[in-house]
Amino acid sequence: MISFGMTEEQELVRDGMREFAADAIRPIARECDENSAIPDEFLQGIWELGLTSTQIPEQYGGGGEDRSPVTNAILLEELAHGDATLAVAALAPSAFANAVVDQGSEEQKQKYLPLFGGEKFHVGSLAVLEPRPVADAMLPRTVAEPKGGDGFVLSGVKSFVAFGDRASHFIVVARTGENVEAFVVARDASGLTISEPELNMGLKGLTTVSLELERVEVAAADRLGGEAGCDVRRLLDSSRAALCAVQVGVARAVLEYCVPYAKDRVAFDEPISKKQSIAFRLSDMHIEIEAMRLLSWKTASLLEQGIDATKAAQLARGYVAEKGLWIADNGIQVLGGHGFIREHPVEMWFRNARTLGVLEGTIGL
Amino acid sequence: MIDFTLTENDKKALARTRAEALICRKHARYYDENEAELPPEVLPETEEFEKNAEDIPAPQPGDTPGPVMMALHSIGQTWGDYSVRLRRGDGGLGNAALRAAGTPEQQEKWGGLTLAMAITEPGCGSDPSMVSTTAVLAEGSDEWVINGEKIFVTTGLRADGAVIWATIDKSAGRAGIKSFLVEKGTPGFEVSQKEKKLGIRADDTTAYVFSDCRIPRENLLGLDETIPKKSSGGFRGVMKTFNMTRPLVAALGLGLAEAALDFTREQLEDAGIEIQYGSGLGGLTAAAEKFVRLEALYEASELTTLQCVWLAGQGKPNNMESSVCKAHAGSAVRTITQGCIEILGALGISRQHLLEKWARDCRITDIYEGTGEIQRLIIARGLFDYTRADLK
Incomplete structure (x- = not known):
C-alpha cells in the first residue's frame, strides 16, 4: 500500500x-x-x-x-x-x-x-572505491584469487576508506573471476599498507585513507557471507541510499540558510527575496529537496522490504547527487561574495556536496 | 509506515485502466490529425473489451488510498492516450471544484453532470484576481445575472455545464470572486467552437460568452455571499480546489512522459542498446546514460505527485506540495519527452510514431492549472512567509 x-x-x-x-x-x-x-x-x-x-x-x-x-x-x-x-x-x-x-x-x-555493542566508539570500514577515472564499484580492479586449498589472496588499491586511521577491520570489495565479492580484512593483516590520511576537498573532518593490498591472504571464512558469498550490489544500494539521505540534509541546510539571508539582504531598495530571480531559485531548491527526499525514501523502503533496490538506488543516486550539488552551488550564488567567504558555511556545504556526489561505500542504511 | 508497493488489488485495477487506455491509443493519431472531429465517448472496441474484462475487485482496507489510486489511474489513462480522460465518466475539472467548494446538497444535485471549469478570460490568465466577469443579484428576484467572456475552457463542448469564476463586487478585488455553476442551455450562455492547438487536440477547448445569463441564487457554490474583510479569505477557499487538481494535472502529464520513456526504451533495445542499472558511468553508452537520467526525473516527479495526493487523502495540508508537484512535473515532462526525441532523432519527430504527439500533448502541463512560474511564486511565498502583496 x-x-x-x-x-x-x-x-x-x-x-x-x-x-x-x-x-x-x-x-x-x-x-x-x-x-x-x-x-x-x-x-x-x-x-x-x-x-x-x-x-x-x-x-x-x-x-x-x-x-x-x-x-x-x-x-x-x-x-x-x-x-x-x-x-x-x-x-x-x-x-x-x-x-x-x-x-x-x-x-x-x-x-x-x-x-x-561495547561502550567505546568502534569502527570498521567498507573499502569500495578505487583511485582511477570512471571507477565502477561493480567492476573493481582489486582481485581475489583463490588460494590453493583454502582462502583467497587479495591484491589491489582502495581509496576513500573512511576512518582508515581507526578501523579494526575492512570489508574489501574485490573481483573473483567473473564475480564481485567482499572480504573481511583485519587491520594488521600481512601485506596490507594503510596510507597516511588522504587530503580531500570536502568532508575534511573525516579521515580517509588508501589501502594497498599486496597479496593479502584471507581465509575462506572471511568472505562476507561465508560459503554462500554476498550480494555486493545490495551493499552498494544501501550505501547509495544512505549518501542520498545525507545529500538531502545538506541541501536543506543550504536552503534554510539562504531564506533568512535573502530576506535580510537589501539591494536596489528591497530585500533580494522579493526579486523573482532569487525567489524562484529558492523555490526550485525546495522543489528539488522534496523530490530528493522521496527518491531516497523509496530506495530505503525497498531495501527495508527486501525488494531489489538497484534501479531505485541508481536513479536516486544520480538525481540526488546532481540536484544536491546544484543547490549547494546556487546557495553560494544567492549569498554572492559572502558565499565565497569561509565565515559563512555555504562554501563548506558546497565542498561537502561535491564530495558526497562521488562517494560509494562510506556509509550504509 | 512509508511504503511504495502496490497491493494485488491495486495492480489489477491499474492494469485494467491501462488495458482500456491502449484502445484509445489506437485512435490517438486519427483525432490528432482530424482536430475538428469530436471523438466519440465510446470507441468501437470498448464494448467488446468491457464484455471480456475481468471485474475489478473492490478496494480492501490495506489497499492504496483512493486519492493516490486516482493519480495512478490518471497516469495510466494518459499513458494510453490523453484523450482517454474525455471518455470516462470522471467528470471535468469543474467536478473537482464542486467537490471542494459545493455544499452537500449542491454536490448531490450536480455531481452526476460533467462540469468544465471556466476561469481564464481574454484579459486574465495567471492572475485570476483580474477576473472581470460579473455576477449581480437581480433586483427583486433570486437570480444572479452573469456577464463576461471565458476562454480556454477544457471539455467546454461536451460538458453539461461549468463552474465559472465571477466577481460579485469588483471593488473588493480577489475577495469578491465567487464560483458559480451554470448549466448548458441557460439563456444567455453561448459556447464557441473548438480552439486549434499544439497538442491535446482531441480535447474540446472552447470559449464561453455570458450575456445577461440568469442563474438561480443557489447556484453560488458554497452559498456564501459575504465578502470577507481580510482581502483574500474567501478567495483562498476558491483556490483550495487547486490543491487536488494540480497533482492530477501533473499526473496527466506524467502518463505521457511514461509512454515516451517506454517507447524510447523499446527502440533502444531493438537497436541493441541495453539500459543497465547499478553500474558506474563507464558501463553506459551516452544514449543509455541520458535515458536513465530521464527516468530518474520521471520517478522524482511521480513521487512528489503521489505524496501530494496522499496528503490530501489524509486530510493534511498540501498547498505547498500541490505547487511542488505541478512545477516539477510541468518541467519534467517537457525535458523527458523532448529528451526522448533527441535520443531517437528522426524516429522521434516522425508522425508515424506517437512520440512527437506526446511531446506536443504534454507541453500544456506547465501552463494550465497555474504556470510553472505561478507555482514557484506560491512556493516562494511559503518559504519566505510572504503574502501575495509581499511577492508578486
Whole structure:
C-alpha cells in the first residue's frame, strides 16, 4: 500500500536527531572542517546514542531493534542537516555492522557484531572505491584469487576508506573471476599498507585513507557471507541510499540558510527575496529537496522490504547527487561574495556536496 | 509506515485502466490529425473489451488510498492516450471544484453532470484576481445575472455545464470572486467552437460568452455571499480546489512522459542498446546514460505527485506540495519527452510514431492549472512567509 506516513517512532527519531544536530553538530562543524579532525568526545558522544548498536540483534550484543533503512534515512537527513561530515562519521560504523547483520555468515556475526555493542566508539570500514577515472564499484580492479586449498589472496588499491586511521577491520570489495565479492580484512593483516590520511576537498573532518593490498591472504571464512558469498550490489544500494539521505540534509541546510539571508539582504531598495530571480531559485531548491527526499525514501523502503533496490538506488543516486550539488552551488550564488567567504558555511556545504556526489561505500542504511 | 508497493488489488485495477487506455491509443493519431472531429465517448472496441474484462475487485482496507489510486489511474489513462480522460465518466475539472467548494446538497444535485471549469478570460490568465466577469443579484428576484467572456475552457463542448469564476463586487478585488455553476442551455450562455492547438487536440477547448445569463441564487457554490474583510479569505477557499487538481494535472502529464520513456526504451533495445542499472558511468553508452537520467526525473516527479495526493487523502495540508508537484512535473515532462526525441532523432519527430504527439500533448502541463512560474511564486511565498502583496 503506497503511503508517505512516518511511524510515530520515526517522527520521534526525526525530532530528536534534529535537536541533537542543532545542539551538538552544527556548532562544531566548521572547526572540524578547518582542523581536518573530529574530536574524540564527539564520536564517543554519538556512540552513546546507540545509532549503530540498536539495530544489531540481541544475541550478538545489540539492542535487537528491527533494521529499518527508512528510519536510518530519516535520521541521516537530520544529522547531515547539522553537518554532512559528522553525519557520515556517526554512521560509518553502521556501514560495516549493517553489512555483517544483513549479509554476514553466522560465524562472522558472532565474531564481529559484539565489537559494536561495547561502550567505546568502534569502527570498521567498507573499502569500495578505487583511485582511477570512471571507477565502477561493480567492476573493481582489486582481485581475489583463490588460494590453493583454502582462502583467497587479495591484491589491489582502495581509496576513500573512511576512518582508515581507526578501523579494526575492512570489508574489501574485490573481483573473483567473473564475480564481485567482499572480504573481511583485519587491520594488521600481512601485506596490507594503510596510507597516511588522504587530503580531500570536502568532508575534511573525516579521515580517509588508501589501502594497498599486496597479496593479502584471507581465509575462506572471511568472505562476507561465508560459503554462500554476498550480494555486493545490495551493499552498494544501501550505501547509495544512505549518501542520498545525507545529500538531502545538506541541501536543506543550504536552503534554510539562504531564506533568512535573502530576506535580510537589501539591494536596489528591497530585500533580494522579493526579486523573482532569487525567489524562484529558492523555490526550485525546495522543489528539488522534496523530490530528493522521496527518491531516497523509496530506495530505503525497498531495501527495508527486501525488494531489489538497484534501479531505485541508481536513479536516486544520480538525481540526488546532481540536484544536491546544484543547490549547494546556487546557495553560494544567492549569498554572492559572502558565499565565497569561509565565515559563512555555504562554501563548506558546497565542498561537502561535491564530495558526497562521488562517494560509494562510506556509509550504509 | 512509508511504503511504495502496490497491493494485488491495486495492480489489477491499474492494469485494467491501462488495458482500456491502449484502445484509445489506437485512435490517438486519427483525432490528432482530424482536430475538428469530436471523438466519440465510446470507441468501437470498448464494448467488446468491457464484455471480456475481468471485474475489478473492490478496494480492501490495506489497499492504496483512493486519492493516490486516482493519480495512478490518471497516469495510466494518459499513458494510453490523453484523450482517454474525455471518455470516462470522471467528470471535468469543474467536478473537482464542486467537490471542494459545493455544499452537500449542491454536490448531490450536480455531481452526476460533467462540469468544465471556466476561469481564464481574454484579459486574465495567471492572475485570476483580474477576473472581470460579473455576477449581480437581480433586483427583486433570486437570480444572479452573469456577464463576461471565458476562454480556454477544457471539455467546454461536451460538458453539461461549468463552474465559472465571477466577481460579485469588483471593488473588493480577489475577495469578491465567487464560483458559480451554470448549466448548458441557460439563456444567455453561448459556447464557441473548438480552439486549434499544439497538442491535446482531441480535447474540446472552447470559449464561453455570458450575456445577461440568469442563474438561480443557489447556484453560488458554497452559498456564501459575504465578502470577507481580510482581502483574500474567501478567495483562498476558491483556490483550495487547486490543491487536488494540480497533482492530477501533473499526473496527466506524467502518463505521457511514461509512454515516451517506454517507447524510447523499446527502440533502444531493438537497436541493441541495453539500459543497465547499478553500474558506474563507464558501463553506459551516452544514449543509455541520458535515458536513465530521464527516468530518474520521471520517478522524482511521480513521487512528489503521489505524496501530494496522499496528503490530501489524509486530510493534511498540501498547498505547498500541490505547487511542488505541478512545477516539477510541468518541467519534467517537457525535458523527458523532448529528451526522448533527441535520443531517437528522426524516429522521434516522425508522425508515424506517437512520440512527437506526446511531446506536443504534454507541453500544456506547465501552463494550465497555474504556470510553472505561478507555482514557484506560491512556493516562494511559503518559504519566505510572504503574502501575495509581499511577492508578486
